[in-house]
Amino acid sequence: MDLYSEIILDYYKNPRNKGPLKDANAYSEEYNPSCGDKISIQLKIEDNKITKANFDGIGCAISQATTSMLTEEIIGKTIEEIKAMDTPDIINMLGIEISPGRIKCALLGLSTIKKAIILHKHA
Amino acid sequence: MLNVEEIRKQFKILDRKINGKRLAYLDNASTTQKPHKVIQALTDYYENNNSNIHRGIHTLSEESTTLYESARVTLQKFLNAKLAHEIIFTRNTTEAINLVAYTFGEKNIHEGDEIIVSELEHHANLIPWQELCKRKKATLKVIPIKEDLNLDMEIYEKLLSEKTKLVAVTGMSNVTGTIPNIKKIIELAHKFNSKVLIDGAQLAAHTKIDLQELNCDFFTISGHKMLGPTGSGALYGKEELLNEMPPFLFGGGMVLHVTQQETSYTGLPDKFEAGTPNIAETIAFKSAIEYLEEIGMENIQKHEKELTDYAIELFSKHKEVKIFHPENGGGVVSFTIEGIHPHDIASIFNEYGVAIRSGKHCAHPLIERLKIPSLARMSFYIYNNKEDVEQAEKALKETIKIFK
Numbered sequence: 450m451d452l453y454s455e456i457i458l459d460y461y462k463n464p465r466n467k468g469p470l471k472d473a474n475a476y477s478e479e480y481n482p483s484c485g486d487k488i489s490i491q492l493k494i495e496d497n498k499i500t501k502a503n504f505d506g507i508g509c510a511i512s513q514a515t516t517s518m519l520t521e522e523i524i525g526k527t528i529e530e531i532k533a534m535d536t537p538d539i540i541n542m543l544g545i546e547i548s549p550g551r552i553k554c555a556l557l558g559l560s561t562i563k564k565a566i567i568l569h570k571h572a
Numbered sequence: 573m574l575n576v577e578e579i580r581k582q583f584k585i586l587d588r589k590i591n592g593k594r595l596a597y598l599d600n601a602s603t604t605q606k607p608h609k610v611i612q613a614l615t616d617y618y619e620n621n622n623s624n625i626h627r628g629i630h631t632l633s634e635e636s637t638t639l640y641e642s643a644r645v646t647l648q649k650f651l652n653a654k655l656a657h658e659i660i661f662t663r664n665t666t667e668a669i670n671l672v673a674y675t676f677g678e679k680n681i682h683e684g685d686e687i688i689v690s691e692l693e694h695h696a697n698l699i700p701w702q703e704l705c706k707r708k709k710a711t712l713k714v715i716p717i718k719e720d721l722n723l724d725m726e727i728y729e730k731l732l733s734e735k736t737k738l739v740a741v742t743g744m745s746n747v748t749g750t751i752p753n754i755k756k757i758i759e760l761a762h763k764f765n766s767k768v769l770i771d772g773a774q775l776a777a778h779t780k781i782d783l784q785e786l787n788c789d790f791f792t793i794s795g796h797k798m799l800g801p802t803g804s805g806a807l808y809g810k811e812e813l814l815n816e817m818p819p820f821l822f823g824g825g826m827v828l829h830v831t832q833q834e835t836s837y838t839g840l841p842d843k844f845e846a847g848t849p850n851i852a853e854t855i856a857f858k859s860a861i862e863y864l865e866e867i868g869m870e871n872i873q874k875h876e877k878e879l880t881d882y883a884i885e886l887f888s889k890h891k892e893v894k895i896f897h898p899e900n901g902g903g904v905v906s907f908t909i910e911g912i913h914p915h916d917i918a919s920i921f922n923e924y925g926v927a928i929r930s931g932k933h934c935a936h937p938l939i940e941r942l943k944i945p946s947l948a949r950m951s952f953y954i955y956n957n958k959e960d961v962e963q964a965e966k967a968l969k970e971t972i973k974i975f976k
Contacts (some may be wrong), residue, residue, distance in 0.1 A: 452919055453974050462975075484915050484931050494948075507915035507945065551919060556688030 451545050453510065460514035464548045465521055470552060475569035479561040486517070487510045494569055499523045499531065502562070509554050513521035516558030518542060528566050534559060574875045574956045582607040582863075585954050593925025596960035601774060601904050601951035602929055603796045603952060609863055610799055613856035625851055626825060626842070640851050641860035644841065645882035651791065652782040652859045653808050657840040660807040661674045661854050665773040668807035669740070671844060672769055675817040676809075677738070677792075680767075685708040686735040688766075689717040690723055690752065691941055692745040695934045697771040701740055715741070717941065721748045721898035729760060731855070736766040743775030747933045747947065749880070749901030751775065758788050767813070773797055777953075778876055778902055780869040786950050789813055796866060800857035803850040809848040814840050821846040832895035846905040872954055876903030879952045879961055892972055896942060903952040906933075909968070914948040921948075922972060924967035926960075 473491035480487050486508030493501035503521040506513055522542055523531055539548060539555050547555050580586050583605045587733045588595050597605060617639065623632035625640045641656075648656040662668040677700075681687065687701050691714055705712045715728045723741075732739075739761040744751045754775075758768045769790035772781065775799035776791075783791055790813075795804030809817075819826055820839055823846040828836040837843050849879075864872070880897070883905045887893050896906040909917055914930035921928050930948045940947060950964060 452923075453916070472733075482932075482936075484913070485939075509915040511916070511919075534587065548919075551915070554915060 452547070454543075454545055457510060457545070459511040460517045464504075464539060465512060466503045466517060467505060468503060469505070470501055473501070473503070475565040477561050477565035477568055479557055479564065481508070481512070481557055484554070486518075486554065486557055488512065488516050488518040488557050490516075490558075490565045492562070492565050494528070494566070494570070496529050497529075499526055499528075500566065504551040504558065504561075506566045508557075511551055511554040512557045512558065513519070515543060515555045517562070519558045519562060523562060528570075531562060531566060534563075573873050574812055574954060576875070576955065578842070579607075579867070579953050582609065584608065586955060590925040591923050591925070593923075594959075594963070595943050596600075596926045596956075596963040598950040598952065598956065598960060598964060599927045599929050600953040600956075601797070601949065603802065604777070604799050604953050605955065606801065607799055607860070607863055610801065610855070610856045610860045613859040614801060614852050617852045621673065621853070623737075624848055626827045628943055630794075636851060640849075641854045643854045646807055646861050648824075649791075650781075650865065651776070651808060652784050654784055655811055656889060658808055658811050658814065659846040660809065660841050660935075661662070662792075662805045662807055663803050663850065664796065664805040665771060665792040665965065667796040668805060669696055669769070669771065670700050671807055671820045672790050672809070673704045674789040674794075675820050675844075676767070676813065677701075677704040677708075679816070679818060681705075681708045681710050681737055684735065685710040685737045686713055686731075686733065687711070688715060688731050688736055688739045688741075688761075690712045690726070690741050691717045691938055692723065692742050692748065692750055692752070693740075693935065694742065694746050695936070696773070696935070697740055697742055697769075701738075710737075711735075717750070717938075719751050719798070721896065721901070723750070723752045723757075723898075725753065725756065729755065732760060732764050732766070734764060736761065736764050738767050738769065740771065742771040744778070744902045744904075745935075745938070746774050747906055747935050747938055747949065748896050748898060749904035749906075750898050751779075751900065755786060758786060762787070772904065774904075778869070778873055782872075783808055788936075794861065795838035795853070795857040799860035801850075801860075803855040804853040807844070811840065819843050819846065823847045825961075867954060875954065876952045879903065879956055879958070880905060880909065882958060883950060883952075885962045886961060887968060890968060890972065893955070893968070896947065906947040906949040908944055908947060909971060909975075912971060914946045915969055917948040918976070920971045921964065921967040924963065924970060926964045927966045928964070 470491040475492040918930035
């Protein structure tokens with residue numbers, strides 16, 4: 450089965466960067482009311498770049514694994530680079546096709562990260 | 573006994589392959605498939621009779637009107653309502669309930685009054701009453717469920733009072749399949765002179781309804797959940813209540829006399845059917861009802877009970893599975909699998925050709941009450957067979973295996 454590739458299952462069962470980040474300076478939370486998925490993001494932003502990223506959350510394998518992968522993917526990226534990220538980047542990162550019904554799950558992590566960046570700028 | 577194999581031949585969509593697998597369609601509480609007869613009725617109407625109803629003098633308009641009004645009589649008899657004009661056609665149950673909230677509710681609910689709903693309600697039978705209570709400074713009271721997923725009738729009795737003006741309760745939960753004792757709910761409410769609305773969106777698709785015996789004041793149905801096209805549905809209301817209620821939507825087809833400043837309105841049922849209705853869908857809904865009557869509602873209920881019991885038997889063998897279904901519930905089996913999100917369950921089931929629903933099923937308060945984030949749900953209808961249930965169990969085994 451394509452959707453539940455080994456890599457997605459691995460990140461779901463053994464999430465990377467899950468839990469609190471002590472020296473974070475950017476935070477946000479998102480909630481998908483239709484399925485109950487919750488994601489919270491904690492970032493360390495230094496000199497316009499992401500230096501650390503952690504997440505916490507509950508939800509489906511797609512939302513949780515994608516977010517965990519993103520916390521690795523965004524390290525070293527500038528705020529502008531992250532703002533420019535969109536659906537194709539996520540699909541590319543996951544390396545699988547995602548049906549329209551599940552795309553929301555895959556995008557929840559990215560939108561939460563973008564929100565943390567916006568909130569950080571306004572802080 | 574149903575001849576399921578004969579029935580399945582009437583549903584061409586069941587021949588489809590989904591991801592290379594035979595389709596096991598188990599999302600019937602959401603919407604059912606449509607038999608050939610219903611699809612043909614739509615085509616026949618558009619190819620032979622299509623015209624606007626009422627007021628027309630020409631042949632096509634007369635034919636369309638006759639067909640449309642005959643659907644009303646068919647539905648009246650199917651539900652055993654006393655009068656045909658007690659049946660108001662709507663798009664669906666949601667529209668029917670909103671109609672009652674905006675007409676009966678606006679007129680009869682006042683500050684300090686109380687409306688009672690239950691914890692089992694679909695949002696369609698909750699939010700219109702929340703909003704009405706806000707507009708009117710009335711209070712919304714809720715009958716809780718017990719651990720066995722049935723309504724707590726003792727608390728219901730305590731909630732009832734002189735202040736109760738309306739009790740709005742589902743006939744069957746779309747999440748747990750719980751079938752409340754609506755006969756008793758109605759009897760008790762009437763002792764306090766409260767009116768009662770039964771949300772029959774689920775119940776009417778699976779059970780013989782006798783409105784005169786039930787004696788509820790309002791009853792709502794969705795045609796698309798009982799083999800009819802989307803956009804077909806109805807509100808039943810007692811004649812005297814409907815007569816006293818103001819119109820809901822205003823426009824063409826519901827007026828007696830119009831001047832530049834004033835309008836007088838027609839009687840039932842036209843008063844509540846402003847604008848061109850879903851003529852074709854309503855006429856095809858009639859075909860769906862005739863088909864259900866041919867099969868027999870008692871047979872349908874018995875068939876679904878067998879499939880429900882079988883599904884519970886197969887699924888409860890797996891220790892990871894938790895089933896949310898009361899004893900003697902309807903043909904809806906909701907479940908969770910430990911450690912696996914229902915969306916992931918539904919995605920994997922889909923890979924195996926099994927169509928189920930996952931999420932909160934438009935019943936957020938009930939899902940909260942069950943202390944879970946969401947649920948996976950199988951629901952059965954006339955064309956489902958044991959093979960569908962076995963295919964679902966196979967998908968279940970694969971799901972557990974993938975996430976092990």
